[in-house]
Amino acid sequence: MVPIEQQVQKKIIMYLSITDSKGNYPLRRALQLAHSLTTEAEIIFFHNSETVAPTADFTCYEIDGPSSLIQLVTRLQPDVLLRDTGSTHKEEMSKLTELIPSILHFDDFGDGGRQADWVIQTLYAETHDPLPDHYIAGFETFIVDPALQPYRRAGIQDKPFSHTPHLVISFGDEDPGNLTFRALRHVKQLQIPLTVSVIVGSNYAHDKSELQLMALSRRNTKILHAPDNRLALFAEADMVLCDAAYTPYEIATIGVPCIVLAQNEFESNLGFPTERNGFIHLGLGRKVTQSNLLNAIMEPLLHEARKDRAVRRQLKLPMGDGGDKVLEVIRYLLEFPKRQPAGYVTLKENRR
Structure with missing residues (x-):
């Protein structure tokens, strides 16, 4: 067992950019997840200039474009990125996957979602076309607000x-x-x-x-x-x-x-x-x-x-268990990262 004083706390970045007139549900969803994970990881919020800083309870950084995102990710070295910024692009995702062990997207209709490790589609299109295996789509993923x-x-x-x-x-x-x-x-x-x-x-x-x-x-x-x-x-x-x-x-x-x-x-x-x-x-x-x-x-x-x-x-719709399902995915990504990016500081290296 690793001594407590030598353990490295996991780090989760939650990146919010309110798009497509989605209102404040993405923020409420992120805060609910963040408060559920505070004992398991350090939670840091990223947001763009048009999105209100989530809360004083967490460290927040304003993102000013893709280069700003890459620079902060490189410096902070998160274990998991939870991203709720609308549709993403594969060019940016190619860089992020080189830096972050695990990436989870919410409601991403862009080609960048295909390079994420998991995509939670609470908003989903009315289509019969099959989604990639790493997409979890459906109303069952809706997280019911405590209120x-x-x-x-x-x-x-x-x-x-x-x-x-x-x-x-x-x-x-x-x-x-x-x-x-x-x-x-x-x-x-x-x-x-x-x-x-x-x-x-x-x-x-x-x-x-x-x-x-x-x-x-x-x-x-x-x-x-x-x-x-x-x-x-x-x-x-x-x-x-x-x-x-x-x-x-x-x-x-x-x-x-x-x-x-x-x-x-x-x-x-x-x-x-x-x-x-x-x-x-x-x-x-x-x-x-x-x-x-x-x-x-x-x-x-x-x-x-x-x-x-x-x-x-x-x-008749089974609403209400979405929070547990999403938390299960996040905890899995924390425990079993999808990759080890170059330059990523592992627990073993930190103990030297």
Whole structure:
């Protein structure tokens, strides 16, 4: 046994770059994994200039382009790189594999993912083409936020008899296509008793005053700016209208009828929020018509059987164990590195 004073602590770098308007789920996922691994490895965060530094609990470095990444990796010599930066390129990956024993990517649709040791695809394309063996794709890899646990399966709870139907609109932290405005403009034409809660993300860059004016023109409509009770609002809702990225995974964990509008072509090709899994997918949000959207909202409100069927399909999905699966992969890479890069300081060498 190696004496404690001579043991070398493992080192994990988590590299975040919020891309494709994915919101803050990648950051929440990374922090959850980091806190689970603090007793097993030193955790260091990398982030680009457009991504907020994760937390004061960990050492953080800002990355300014590929050369900055290579320089820091060379200096810090991590045992594992966990990378959540969107699609990567094989040229950069060729250099990184020479420097890092093990590399794990999240939601990587680029050719660089083929050179990673493992790729976790929580966001996955609707395709029948086989993925390489080192890809783990599917909704089973979704990591349920601890704040979401109290609301699991909350959608099957009975609402009060006099309950007014409640629609929650949420298009993530940024909403680059301003689907919040488009959706509310259509929804305010509904002439039925309906409570509408519009969640505006912390990085919403559009004119909020226009939303407020529309809310004032319709009864029981309110605009909520980055509320702390976002998940509770989902659990209370009779219907959620949202993006096609990570939000549907949260909705399926709760069990609520859900209409999905894709922010962009990337989201429109994702394979999770489908009718098979209990969602109404209306395609690209910028192309949705008022009649299609309002009909989709009315359908589960008027047809209880269709509402129940959607919720049952969502709750049949085995959501919730993704964290354990991902941690198992990370611990395997820590214990059994895929390679020993040139110049890498091994435990044996460190003891000399």
